[in-house]
Amino acid sequence: xxxxxxxxxxxxxxxxxxxxxxxxxxxxxxxxxxFALSVFVDFCQRLQPDIINLAGDVSDFYLISSYSKDPxxxxxxxxxxxxxxKIILFKLRVACPEAEINFFIGNHEWRLFxxxxxxxxGLASLD
Numbered sequence: 001x002x003x004x005x006x007x008x009x010x011x012x013x014x015x016x017x018x019x020x021x022x023x024x025x026x027x028x029x030x031x032x033x034x035f036a037l038s039v040f041v042d043f044c045q046r047l048q049p050d051i052i053n054l055a056g057d058v059s060d061f062y063l064i065s066s067y068s069k070d071p072x073x074x075x076x077x078x079x080x081x082x083x084x085x086k087i088i089l090f091k092l093r094v095a096c097p098e099a100e101i102n103f104f105i106g107n108h109e110w111r112l113f114x115x116x117x118x119x120x121x122g123l124a125s126l127d
Contacts, residue, residue, distance in 0.1 A: 020047060025055040025106065027088055029080045031062075037088065045095035052092060052099050056106020059084050064115040 024040050044052060062069070063077055092101060105113070 019051065020049040021051040021053060022047065022049040023053045023055050024058075026057045027054075027084075028057055028060040028108065029088070030075055030083045031060055032088070037091075041091050041095050044092060044099070048096055049099055052096060052101045053104065054088075054102065055104045057108040058088060058103065058106070059112070060108050061111040061115075064111050066111075 022044055027037060059080060061077070061080065063075065063080070089101070092099075
């Protein structure tokens with residue numbers, strides 16, 4: 001019976017003159033697959049990349065989408081922001097304390113910018 005061994009040590013940098021970059025995207029905050037997120041964070045922790053690019057749609061902002069809403073998917077906006085901060089960003093920072101983390105805006109983050117432009121007073125209580 002063949003046992004699948006973890007990739008421990010397999011991705012450690014030998015050449016310190018190179019820059020390692022990890023890209024992740026489309027987590028969609030609370031709608032993220034927890035297993036997929038744990039694999040991403042684990043990979044980052046093992047590699048200890050110099051740069052982690054979060055390339056869009058880390059958040060979802062379904063509540064302020066212009067599309068029809070499925071009532072079972074509605075969540076408070078502050079809860080979603082807190083989830084991204086505490087579950088995604090914090091875990092990455094703990095796993096990779098020295099990494100530069102870049103947050104790129106995707107179309108789902110753009111929803112918040114569009115909403116802020118038209119409904120800013122309604123967002124006064126957000127952290």
